[in-house]
Amino acid sequence: MSGILRLSHAEVRVPDLELALAYYSEVVGLVVTHSEADKAYLKGWDEHQHHSLVLAAAPTYGLNSLAFKVVERSELDRLQDRLVAAGISTSRHEPGELGEASGETVRFLAPSGHTIDLEHGQGQVGNGLPLLNPPPAPDNLVGMHPPRLDHIFLLCEDVDAITAFFTDVLEFRLTEQIMADDGHQLTTFLERTHTPHDIAFLTGPDGGFHHLAYWVDEWNDLRTAADTCAYHGIQIDAGPTRHGATRGCGLYFFDPAGNRNEVYTGGYHFDPDDEPTTWTEAEMGRAIFTYKGQVQQSFMSVHS
Ligand SMILES: [Fe+2]
Structure with a gap:
């Protein structure tokens, strides 16, 4: 491998x-x-x-x-x-x-x-299920209980350069890109797992952190996650909604410290020989939030 x-x-x-x-x-x-x-x-x-x-x-x-x-x-x-x-x-x-x-x-x-x-070789602890004849899930799950980590979204000043670094040196594949009118990459989506993205970069300050996303299995889990946020008084940033880029669906909210979290589902399978999808700067809003067609100001707040 x-x-x-x-x-x-x-x-x-x-x-x-x-x-x-x-x-x-x-x-x-x-x-x-x-x-x-x-x-x-x-x-x-x-x-x-x-x-x-x-x-x-x-x-x-x-x-x-x-x-x-x-x-x-x-x-x-x-x-x-x-x-x-x-x-x-x-x-x-x-x-x-x-x-x-x-x-x-x-x-x-x-x-x-x-x-x-x-x-x-990180230590292994298992998933809480027996390896012989397991049930579909443990019976002690609480909250949103996402099964696994999905992707991370970061910021940097030179998206063209970091995208080339990830593809040329770390052997990632480019799945989608949002191109500025001047020909530079505004946002890029990169994968190793044949999904739309394992990591993505958005133009912004170097070292910037936008969000960490955990996978959930279906759209209804996003509704339940939003219900959970509302019940616990957790600030929702955006969604549940669909992304144009990645074709996935997500819900964004903040941890008590101010770190942005996402629960995400959907997307598609990407073969290593597939061609990347390109979005224009004029369509960036729809690329990020399909239904609103624009990115609200709060979503662009970041920290490093
Ligand atoms: Fe995301």
Whole structure:
């Protein structure tokens, strides 16, 4: 299995770890796999890995790092060589060095200003179901209980450059792009999992973090997630709605620290030899929010 398998996890800053942990475990319904004084580790119920979200106590909110999963150790070496050949400085970390259950990791600072880990061998805890004759889901799920992490949406100043870096060096495939009238890429969607996106970049400040999205299985789950937000007094940013780009459907809301979350479903299958879809700047509103046809100002607020 060559190259990057998928998005593995993200480490997000929260000023009040206890409050954030209550929100992510009881409202979002992620499973807590480990917690300590200044960090907590969580996962979607159907993930077998130890974590897909790390909460780090810090004075500010935002993104510390994101990680991609690499199944073969030899591929970790090969990708590190590709990064070095591209002039990117890397560091190598032993299992456990970067936190609870962390695997062997190649860490680097991407040209977009984001700290990215390529991780092999994160600890496995299983999905809570027996491996022999399992039921369809555990019977102790709460909140939105998304089964797994889906994608991350980031910002940077030079979307053309980071897109070329992700395709040329990290071997991602471009699925969709929103082109500015001057010929530059305003937004790009990139995949390794044959979905519309595992990661996307929007023009903005370097190191910017827009949202982290967990998968839900169907449109009705977005309604239930919105009901859950309303019940718990969680601020909804947008949706439930459909995106033009990715053809998916989503609901956006904020954690207590101000980090934007999404639950997402839909999309399509993308083969490695498919051609990317292009949206024009004039149609950017419909590319992001199909029904409104425009992007509200609050949705463009970001943090780094
Ligand atoms: Fe998204």
